[in-house]
Amino acid sequence: xxxxxxxxxxxxxxxxxxVAFRNAGLDVEMVWHKDTALPxxxxxVGIPGGFSFGDYLRCGAIAANxxxxxxxxxxxxxxxxxxxxxxxxQVLTExxxxxxxxxxxxxxxxxxxxxxxxxxxxxxxxxxxxxxGEQINIPIAHHDGNYIADDETLAMLKGEDxxxxxxxxxxxxxxxxxxxxxxxxxxxxxxxPHPERAAESEHGxxxxxxxxxxxxxxxxxx
Amino acid sequence: MQEPAITPELIDAHGIKPDEYDRILExxxxxxxxxELGIFxxxxxxxxxxxxxxxxxxxxxxxxxxxxxxxGENAGVVDIGDGQAVVFKMESHNHPSYIEPYxxxxxxxGGILRDVFTMGARPIAAMNALSxxxxxxxxxxxxxxxxxxxxxxxxxxxxxxxxxxxxxxxNAYNGNCLVNAFAAGLADADKIFYSAAxxxxxxxxxxxxxxxxxxxxxxxxASAEFDDTIEEKRPTVQVGDxxxxxxxxxxxxxxxxxxxxxxxxxxxAAGLTCSAVEMGDKGNLGVRLDxxxxxxRENGMTAYEMMLSESxxxxxxxxxxxxxxxxxxxFDKWDLDFAIVGETIAEDRFLIVHNGEVKAxxxxxxxxxxxxxxDRPWVPTPxxxxxxxxxxxxxxxxxxxxxxxxxxxSREWVxxxxxxxxxxxxxxxxxxxSGVIRVHGTDKKLAFTSDVTPRYVRxxxxxxxxxxxxxxxxxxxAVGAKPLATTDNLNFGxxxxxxxxxxxxxxxxxxxxxxxxxxxxxxxGNVSLYNETDGQGILPTPTIGAVGLIAADEEPILxxxxxGHVALVLGETAGHLGQSAILCEAFGREDxxxxxxxxxxxxxxxxxxxxxRDLIRSCTDLxxxxxxxxxxxxxxxxxxxxxxxxxxxxxxFGEDQGRYLIACNFDAAEELMARAAQAGVTLTxxxxxxxxxxxxxxxxxxxxxxxxxxxxxxxxxxA
Numbered sequence: 035x036x037x038x039x040x041x042x043x044x045x046x047x048x049x050x051x052x053v054a055f056r057n058a059g060l061d062v063e064m065v066w067h068k069d070t071a072l073p074x075x076x077x078x079v080g081i082p083g084g085f086s087f088g089d090y091l092r093c094g095a096i097a098a099n100x101x102x103x104x105x106x107x108x109x110x111x112x113x114x115x116x117x118x119x120x121x122x123x124q125v126l127t128e129x130x131x132x133x134x135x136x137x138x139x140x141x142x143x144x145x146x147x148x149x150x151x152x153x154x155x156x157x158x159x160x161x162x163x164x165x166x167g168e169q170i171n172i173p174i175a176h177h178d179g180n181y182i183a184d185d186e187t188l189a190m191l192k193g194e195d196x197x198x199x200x201x202x203x204x205x206x207x208x209x210x211x212x213x214x215x216x217x218x219x220x221x222x223x224x225x226x227p228h229p230e231r232a233a234e235s236e237h238g239x240x241x242x243x244x245x246x247x248x249x250x251x252x253x254x255x256x
Numbered sequence: 257m258q259e260p261a262i263t264p265e266l267i268d269a270h271g272i273k274p275d276e277y278d279r280i281l282e283x284x285x286x287x288x289x290x291x292e293l294g295i296f297x298x299x300x301x302x303x304x305x306x307x308x309x310x311x312x313x314x315x316x317x318x319x320x321x322x323x324x325x326x327x328g329e330n331a332g333v334v335d336i337g338d339g340q341a342v343v344f345k346m347e348s349h350n351h352p353s354y355i356e357p358y359x360x361x362x363x364x365x366g367g368i369l370r371d372v373f374t375m376g377a378r379p380i381a382a383m384n385a386l387s388x389x390x391x392x393x394x395x396x397x398x399x400x401x402x403x404x405x406x407x408x409x410x411x412x413x414x415x416x417x418x419x420x421x422x423x424x425x426x427n428a429y430n431g432n433c434l435v436n437a438f439a440a441g442l443a444d445a446d447k448i449f450y451s452a453a454x455x456x457x458x459x460x461x462x463x464x465x466x467x468x469x470x471x472x473x474x475x476x477x478a479s480a481e482f483d484d485t486i487e488e489k490r491p492t493v494q495v496g497d498x499x500x501x502x503x504x505x506x507x508x509x510x511x512x513x514x515x516x517x518x519x520x521x522x523x524x525a526a527g528l529t530c531s532a533v534e535m536g537d538k539g540n541l542g543v544r545l546d547x548x549x550x551x552x553r554e555n556g557m558t559a560y561e562m563m564l565s566e567s568x569x570x571x572x573x574x575x576x577x578x579x580x581x582x583x584x585x586x587f588d589k590w591d592l593d594f595a596i597v598g599e600t601i602a603e604d605r606f607l608i609v610h611n612g613e614v615k616a617x618x619x620x621x622x623x624x625x626x627x628x629x630x631d632r633p634w635v636p637t638p639x640x641x642x643x644x645x646x647x648x649x650x651x652x653x654x655x656x657x658x659x660x661x662x663x664x665x666s667r668e669w670v671x672x673x674x675x676x677x678x679x680x681x682x683x684x685x686x687x688x689x690s691g692v693i694r695v696h697g698t699d700k701k702l703a704f705t706s707d708v709t710p711r712y713v714r715x716x717x718x719x720x721x722x723x724x725x726x727x728x729x730x731x732x733x734a735v736g737a738k739p740l741a742t743t744d745n746l747n748f749g750x751x752x753x754x755x756x757x758x759x760x761x762x763x764x765x766x767x768x769x770x771x772x773x774x775x776x777x778x779x780x781g782n783v784s785l786y787n788e789t790d791g792q793g794i795l796p797t798p799t800i801g802a803v804g805l806i807a808a809d810e811e812p813i814l815x816x817x818x819x820g821h822v823a824l825v826l827g828e829t830a831g832h833l834g835q836s837a838i839l840c841e842a843f844g845r846e847d848x849x850x851x852x853x854x855x856x857x858x859x860x861x862x863x864x865x866x867x868x869r870d871l872i873r874s875c876t877d878l879x880x881x882x883x884x885x886x887x888x889x890x891x892x893x894x895x896x897x898x899x900x901x902x903x904x905x906x907x908x909f910g911e912d913q914g915r916y917l918i919a920c921n922f923d924a925a926e927e928l929m930a931r932a933a934q935a936g937v938t939l940t941x942x943x944x945x946x947x948x949x950x951x952x953x954x955x956x957x958x959x960x961x962x963x964x965x966x967x968x969x970x971x972x973x974x975a
Contacts, residue, residue, distance in 0.1 A: 043506075043590065044499050046415025050680035083678075085413040088499025144408050146675045175412070175675045231677045236694050238683060238814070 035060050035253045039080040040106065042067045042097045047083030047230065051119060054230035055080060058246035067100040077253040078115035079106050081122030083175070083228060093136060093178045094124030103129050115159065115253065116222040120176055123214070123224035132215055132224045133191070134183035139176070140207025146175040148239065150202040151213055151227060155195045158216050159252045160223045163244035170241040172227040174205060179226040181208035191215055198223055259290035259560070270297035276628055283622045291559045291608060291615040295623065298526035298564055299533060302785050305627040308751040309783045312764050317772045322740055323779055324445060330371040330522060332779025333448055334741045336805050340695065341448065342702060343377035344440035345780035346745040346801040350787055352493040353435040357402025361435050362410040362496040366568050368439040369414060370522040373505045374571065376449040376512050377441025380679060381693050382411050384437050385422040385706045385745070385799045389430030391662045391973050396425070399433050400974050407437070408673040413498035417682050418674035419691025420704050425662040431789025436745040438706060438801040442695060449512060451521040453539035453574045453600050458518060460532070460543060460598040463571040463587060464504045468553035470494045471527070471566025500569040500592070507590040508571065514586070516579035523570040529563045531572040533606060537624045542605035545598035547615070559608060559615035574600060634757035640715040643834040643848030648905040651952035655888055656965060657842045658881050664837060665969035684814050688893045689876050690731045690804070692812055699808035703737035709880065710795035711835045712850035717759045721766025721798060722853040726913055728802035729774045730877035733862035734916060736813040736869045737804025742771055744781040744800055749793025751785045759796040767798060773855035776802060815873040816894035817919035821945040823887060823898060824925060825878070827861050827915030828938050831906025837880040838909035857914040864937050865916055871924040878915040883942065884908040886917040888950055892963055900943035903953025919945055
């Protein structure tokens, strides 16, 4: 099974995501943002955290217009899997692969803290290893994680069971406590918290490991 | 453009003293040009030349089998085994941060990161030690917000985990805050890059961001005292762009892999001038620069401005000419400027040409090699009188005073603004003792700490200097790390005052003794003098940054105390209250002598902790606030109560050195007692961890109440 991790100038969690994919048994290739094709046979594309293009203009906005993003969209349109963390989530909303947007945190400060999340659905490759309603502790580290969407979109996300995770103690003002959402085909996940930072016993907390745990198995049968 | 005439006023405005100007005339045998005067002022100011401190810095221990490269390069390099090295340094950005807190702090972080990756190391950890004025001073809140956001804004974007640091408040910093930034990087021990140029006729390459007018004269500003004209100095503060720095790092590390880099130097203080002179001087070569080739951000920049600009995110490199195309391709990939701006030349000459016109023609060696060096007069600090009328306080009241104070409340509000986990190797985040990270792809771990107690140093520079190193040593041992080496960031007042110079000399004496005895040599550092405003100096603040190694087959001590654990104190308790935190915070007194440091006991106790890690569940050193503070912090981190048998002020709040608090189960405690007796160290049972209250003798309060106070106070003071 093969993963591609996209590297934008300013990405800084690209290696972290690659390590988490590798530890889950995937082959990983790094892909430069100016590339115009994904490596052959890619099953899942990772959009890592960081500050792509320095967060200039708007978080994720410039990255969403990089050449590689056309390929990421095409991959998603073909039913491929995409996983965006933190800045990667921002990029996915900017590309339109996921609805809504991420605003500045309600408290206006950057927050790095491990927060309790609630697993809202187990109906996705990323969340199937959890129990619905389970609490997991995952680090956040962002300045612009305040999720917003219009009422219609929120109703759709809830109606289609596309909210993947919510915050139990909302740290950033996100509407409906939303921490991560799925695409309509449930194969694209964007989330602000960093499961790759809580994926090994050395991290002191491995609650995020299950996001990656069953990728190999499921992608093989997908 | 007509350059200004060289007048005594112009010379003075460059911070050059009359006798120094005479020396310039002697060296070049004529009147300098305007650009040359600027170059001399940049090279000879205190910040770049260490002219007041050099003769004392030479006395520090800087060698050891673990040291690959000591002071003198961009950062120190220390062996961590398996062909790997840790590269680290701490540096101040005090003056700019006071003038423009966000950018001053941000570029301080940027500068230290550049020092590390210039040597071929990828930064893996950062810390910062911040000192601010008293809580209610009119500038403090603004400085706290600006500096913290600046540190976070730069480090978070760049992508280095901030794993530790210090924040303190004292009225002596009302007019001068301190921002000391530390960075450490990881490199292959045989692929370290140095600044010495080699080979004649090789291209000198400019890399990174474009040159603007920001920071012109910054290093000279950083070498002067402040007065009420300070606001006029804002334009001398540089503006940082961490996004460019991140790309610059990736490009440099990529370029270094190609073998194209012969020598490399970052442009920090005094930018192009300092970096070019450094490369030439170390390589015994001259340098010619053609300034019209320098990528500029603004039109019409003069030679003077280009040579003194402190625009950030720039590097100078001597390139292997056969690899020019390869090198340029790397920089094109990262959309960074790459321009050949000069060449190395055989003669001892620093030749600056702008559009065909010679703007400076100076003997290069004389610029750094013969920079002035002063043995400034100094008087030893008079011995402090021992503490009289030692006060006593109700133990719970005393603890509440400490944990609600700006100085000893939880720093959560600060460190949550820093990304402490990027790179996904962080094993212990800020908030409780040393930061610990895993060396990526290995089972080795590195521990980082930053320490100093300025009140001690003021009362007794020698013991205070020793204490700063000893506390760093303890913080590393407490997580099971072997202390490897040290970086010192020496912040003092005006060195032209003999009593300030006396503090400096005394502190360095203590630091040197401790580094030698504890086998943690100084491998890098920075001196910041003239931290005075209107003649009022800061507390002497020699910040010690230290790095320790936990071997692949060793477990770090990162556990938490549990209900039922025994509380043990390692080391002798005598109840020293002079210059203590409780005396200062509860009684407003800063008298008495600093606690004495017994370096042999420090070493023995530290080694005992490391050797017996198998029995120790949780460990912390005893420092400010003594046993009471350590017991509270350990209990609070673990979410369990603690009851300490003692209730008297000296036992609970005394700050005797060389001590640790240990939590472990009963059986382990018995075994530890036996091993302590064998090792000849003092281990005392002081209480136990249990329940939901914090108790000292018969006094107690609920952990929940105290936690709210501890966690909430900082934000209440400053948010």
